[in-house]
Amino acid sequence: MATLIERVLGRAGGPSPVELALPRTASDDGSIHLVNEGDGRYDIIEKGDRSAVTPEPWAQYLYFRLSDELRARLSSCAVIEIEYFGREYATFRLQYVSSDREAPYDGLYKEAEQRWDGTITEAPTWKRALFVINDFDVDPSRSQNLGASFRAELRQDFYIGRVSVSTDVPEDLSLFSEVAPLPSIRKSPDRVYPIWWLFVEITNLCNFHCTFCPDEIMERKRGMMDYEDACKIFDQVAREKNRLGPLYPIKLHQMGEPAIHPRLVDIVRYAEREKGLPIELNTNCSLLTPELVDGLYDAGLTNFILSYQTPDAESFETRKVKNKKLTFELYLDKVRMAVERKIATGAATRLEIDIMNTLGSDGIRIVGSNSQADRVMLDWISFARALERKYGLEPKSHDLNFVDGGFRFLEHDADTGRYEILPGVDILWKELHTWGNIIQGETSRQQVDGYCPAPNEQFVILWDGTVTVCCTDYEGTLAMGNVHEQSMEEIWTGPKWRRLRETMWEDVLESKTCRVCKGIEDPESELVQIQA
């Protein structure tokens, strides 16, 4: 009997039969092009008397890359059927490239609804999940990571035996009567995930004492990482990156102002030019000079985050700058200089100007009204236009009605409210970060969920080599080891970190730091078991 896809493609006049076979070995990508690289590596094993694809313990996705020809045939409607080994509905999420531009990431990474047969036995057997997608994007130039048309995002072990893609629903559609809830996005402590965000704090010294930062109350010893130690970390990351991560550019801070480090440019150059590791540098901008900025651009810096935050003289007071010569006007000049040097030098570095959004905050007020935000935006657009004229750039078109009252920037999150003023230069409105409920202006409510994604995603190396689990832990109380004594992988997969992940999975928060961060009412208690 012809398979579903054979029938569909046959009717569409395409080559027939077309079998969407799963790979036979882990080096074969099969006719459905199951990608075996990056964070989508898999093995082929025997499961329930059949061969099954199963992700490696470090994988978090399976990526499926359909041929352009097949995508064109799907013409917006795609029916994806996946046979999996499990107890009930499939414990992975299916995400796909969508023509819905309102979906996250401009139509990428949209979740597909899973339909399943809710009457079947809960015993672990081979079962079928159906995903009927009515806004599948057929444009071959649009794809997800690793060129994928769709992907299975997983948090637990799973096994798949067959995948088919069609334009038609199956004849036994009535069996798929239940809509499965979206599986939990909790990352299982039984799996190992690549690091998403690696922080390398090259110093925790800072020349600002911002009201919205715990710098003044931080008791941790101050110091700087040696250039050689930073290079050793980058050597290790470059060796292990394909497996260990990070998936995103390395950040050169946890606490502290990186521009205080006398070898900042050398550090960036070594990572970017010698090791091919993208760096994201976050600076308060106060120490920027044209020489330093040009040096960073020349060193190949990938992302430059200008933590401008306070866009007027009054809010600049909250930075509590000891150098009284640094007026707000001089400070603004430095931020603008960094933008201008990018244009003047043609640097490929992406710039982000962060400004603080305190619309929902009860305490600290920086920019708390949309009209105030609109004025700031118009000022930056005017500055950008002056640069365009000065450097003969093609003028960027701005809808001033949209900017001035139409959009309401403060009611969007940093990503959806991102606005490009020049090519590669964005303004972001960042909500006040409470540093785990330490800083006033607190807006988070008490949580009932003890799980936190940070220990599965972040790896924070403090200036003295101590490793902690999240950027919020400014004192390093959740220390998991030290990179001068163990490898990063040993720390990331070691028993101490594993225990933290396991207890969080059970909604138990053993650390006071976490309990305070999660808004638990009694952070002094020895152990809090949260009842969801």
Ligand code: SF4
């Ligand atoms: S302090 Fe604990 S709960 Fe808060 S972000 Fe860090 S790991 Fe998560």
